[in-house]
Amino acid sequence: MNFDEVYYEPDILNYELGKQLREQFKHLKWNEIESHNKIEQLQKSSNSDFVKLKRHLIIGTRKTHKYVPNFKISDFLVPYTSSGCSAMCLYCYLVCNYNKCSYLRLFVNREFMLDKIIKHTQKNKDEFVYEIGSNSDLILENTITGNLEWTIKNFANSPKGKLTFPTKFHQVDSLLDIDHNKKIIFRMSVNPNDIIKRIEIGTSSLDNRIEAINKMVDADYPTGILIAPIILVENWKSLYSELITTLSDKLSVKAKNTISIKIIFMTYSNIHRYINNDAFPTLPQLYDKELMRGRARGKYGYKDEIRFEAEEFLKQEINQKLANAKIIYIC
Numbered sequence: 001m002n003f004d005e006v007y008y009e010p011d012i013l014n015y016e017l018g019k020q021l022r023e024q025f026k027h028l029k030w031n032e033i034e035s036h037n038k039i040e041q042l043q044k045s046s047n048s049d050f051v052k053l054k055r056h057l058i059i060g061t062r063k064t065h066k067y068v069p070n071f072k073i074s075d076f077l078v079p080y081t082s083s084g085c086s087a088m089c090l091y092c093y094l095v096c097n098y099n100k101c102s103y104l105r106l107f108v109n110r111e112f113m114l115d116k117i118i119k120h121t122q123k124n125k126d127e128f129v130y131e132i133g134s135n136s137d138l139i140l141e142n143t144i145t146g147n148l149e150w151t152i153k154n155f156a157n158s159p160k161g162k163l164t165f166p167t168k169f170h171q172v173d174s175l176l177d178i179d180h181n182k183k184i185i186f187r188m189s190v191n192p193n194d195i196i197k198r199i200e201i202g203t204s205s206l207d208n209r210i211e212a213i214n215k216m217v218d219a220d221y222p223t224g225i226l227i228a229p230i231i232l233v234e235n236w237k238s239l240y241s242e243l244i245t246t247l248s249d250k251l252s253v254k255a256k257n258t259i260s261i262k263i264i265f266m267t268y269s270n271i272h273r274y275i276n277n278d279a280f281p282t283l284p285q286l287y288d289k290e291l292m293r294g295r296a297r298g299k300y301g302y303k304d305e306i307r308f309e310a311e312e313f314l315k316q317e318i319n320q321k322l323a324n325a326k327i328i329y330i331c
């Protein structure tokens with residue numbers, strides 16, 4: 001990551017991680033801010049500055065710690081050590097939350113956040129799964145902060161609960177030798193290479209992602225694959241068929257026998273359309289009025305009949321080529 005400037009809340013220098021980041025990025029210009037949530041000079045930027053904004057690194061402390069019940073992959077979405085991301089997937093859900101200010105923000109009060117999760121696990125009878133990666137990509141973040149290594153080491157002996165996070169990045173080597181006690185569920189998101197190159201800008205290649213899955217499975221992390229988001233570009237059938245062939249060819253035998261698969265279709269929005277039109281005028285348009293229909297709050301999803309066809313196609317491909325993998329979720 002090639003950051004150009006840091007914006008920081010002065011209080012971060014009272015934290016061990018804040019001091020570490022200060023040293024790590026001492027060659028950059030540091031701009032003092034009152035709050036990571038309100039950097040007026042950046043908020044006033046135009047949509048066409050989106051790429052420029054992504055090069056800034058914001059560092060603060062997380063003040064709100066509200067857990068959102070989630071009835072899908074995990075039990076709770078938990079705010080954790082970062083939000084935003086320095087990659088630029090054209091459909092990134094974070095753009096709906098942060099608009100053009102979806103740059104990477106790091107929060108240095110990690111001790112407080114992990115301690116709160118551990119206390120939450122103990123207060124409840126149930127064995128909950130906590131999604132810690134819904135606001136950012138933690139594998140990417142970890143290459144700067146080491147927060148995942150720190151989290152896994154400090155959570156492995158928690159008597160209850162599990163943590164999970166998804167990623168589109170492959171840099172997992174530093175996690176492989178940690179004693180994780182199977183309490184961290186790793187989820188790798190995959191897409192056809194052509195979609196990764198043109199739409200998931202700045203993320204890892206498909207081959208690197210598959211290699212990371214094999215490594216995590218070998219290291220005994222519970223591991224899942226997200227085929228996500230499904231994007232119905234013109235030649236989607238041949239692209240997704242090729243993707244599933246590649247998974248079948250390159251996943252290890254152990255991975256193929258143990259992984260679960262979740263399939264998630266793309267949601268797009270007017271906010272994406274405005275920003276992408278101004279910031280990436282030459283890149284593919286993801287909105288397709290023939291295939292999509294409007295939903296609440298300016299969002300779009302694929303029409304039911306189109307989606308149904310794609311679902312059936314993907315299920316058939318997976319059943320043929322990855323016969324032992326279990327599809328546990330389609331949405």
Ligand code: SF4
Nearest residue numbers: 085087088089092168
């Ligand atoms: S990697 Fe994830 S968080 Fe980062 S831009 Fe892409 S979708 Fe957003």
